[in-house]
Amino acid sequence: MxxxxxxxxxxxxxxxxxxxxxxxxxxxxxxxxxxxxxxxxxxxxxxxxxxxxxxxxxQTPWIVIAILTVMLLAASWIALCSIRQDRARNYPYAVAAVFVGGGITLFFMTQGVLGLDPWFSPRVFIPLAGMTFSGCMNAVSLAAERYYVETERGETHNDARASAMKAAFIPITNMLFAVGIVSIPGMMTGQVLAGVSPLIAARYQVMVMCMMFSSAGLAAALFLWLIGRATSRRDSPSREA
CATH class of the missing domain: 1.10.287 (Helix Hairpins)
Structure with missing residues (x-):
């Protein structure tokens, strides 16, 4: 300890x-x-x-669900700071992206890898959800900012989407290259300081890095898909006219 x-x-x-x-x-x-x-x-x-x-x-599941809901809504709103002019309109897309991208990954890690019992164990579930939602938040924020910059330059949706996905992956990709060489991530550091074997802590950190990478990618991809569909629907009447 x-x-x-x-x-x-x-x-x-x-x-x-x-x-x-x-x-x-x-x-x-x-x-x-x-x-x-x-x-x-x-x-x-x-x-x-x-x-x-x-x-x-x-040890009440409803309290855990309430906290996760607040985290989800806050992360989705903060993610859109970079596009304030369309923040309210894109908020439902950000919520859906963070919920699906973070939720799927969180389910795999807590139930498939850790096998939590009970499934909502607050001591594990809430910290992992915080890591997941924050990663989704950063990915959506970078993707949204780059997508709007590229479309304002006149780029097509596909080109803007590709640039936005590349931007969204920059932080997590840098983290993957640096982990264990330049930095020891927070979860592993905390476990080592708490007296856990570094080899055991490394296993947990591998899980966390996979969780961060997959949740960020899923959230950014879903957000870009949703705003792409919304943009095409808004543009279709003008094309028909």
């Missing part, structure tokens, strides 16, 4: 943060937004810590 970090030692993690904030202030880089983001991060993590402590002991 990993040692608990005392609060006075945790405060030392803010020292390099303060240095960066000073640099941002000196260079007029919007230090206020950074401070707000850091404050929000600390508050959100404290709140989620208390919430998960209750959820882990409750």
């Amino acid at each position: 990993a040692d608990v970090i005392p609060l006075h030692r945790l405060a030392f993690s803010l020292v390099p943060v303060i240095i960066v904030l000073i640099l941002m202030f000196r260079w007029s880089l919007g230090v206020r937004q950074a401070i707000m983001g850091l404050s929000r991060m600390i508050l959100q993590l404290l709140l989620v810590g208390y919430l998960l402590g209750y959820v882990f002991t409750a």
